């Protein structure tokens with residue numbers, strides 16, 4: 001029975017997301033006392049502060065899954081040198097209502113893969129700023145910046 005449950009959030013909704021593949025591959029490398037669960041963020045509504053007192057079922061589900069985890073792993077794409085809106089939306093939802101954030105105190109790791117040469121470095125740095133504000137201790141090293149390249153044809 002795994003001792004540590006890690007909730008995985010992939011910052012991309014793309015069907016063939018490289019970041020989802022990366023998160024899946026990383027989970028296979030972990031020791032046996034870790035289990036990983038990729039959380040669904042595709043069904044979250046647009047964030048509207050007016051809804052804080054009456055959060056959607058998908059938001060409540062996300063918050064309870066985060067609460068049940070001992071830590072978080074974010075695998076994020078980079079969109080225009082930042083994190084994709086779908087990831088920011090999920091973070092905003094689970095941070096509310098004020099004072100009832102699901103994120104506070106949860107340790108987090110940040111990884112990412114993109115086609116650009118800096119391999120999501122700027123998106124990850126933006127994400128780290130957000131996570132710091134949410135009182136999430138993040139693993140500083142190792143940094144994982146991966147550039148995806150097509151396999152050469154031989």
Ligand SMILES: Cc1cc2nc3c(=O)[nH]c(=O)nc-3n(C[C@H](O)[C@H](O)[C@H](O)COP(=O)(O)O)c2cc1C
Pocket residue numbers: 011012013014016017018019020076077078079080081082113114115116117118119120
């Ligand atoms: C709107 C948009 C903006 C992008 N901006 C960047 C970028 O700033 N840096 C980068 O390396 N790749 C950028 N890309 C390319 C992504 O790295 C590429 O689509 C990657 O496959 C996304 O991750 P995913 O496979 O997990 O969806 C962008 C892609 C889109 C759709």
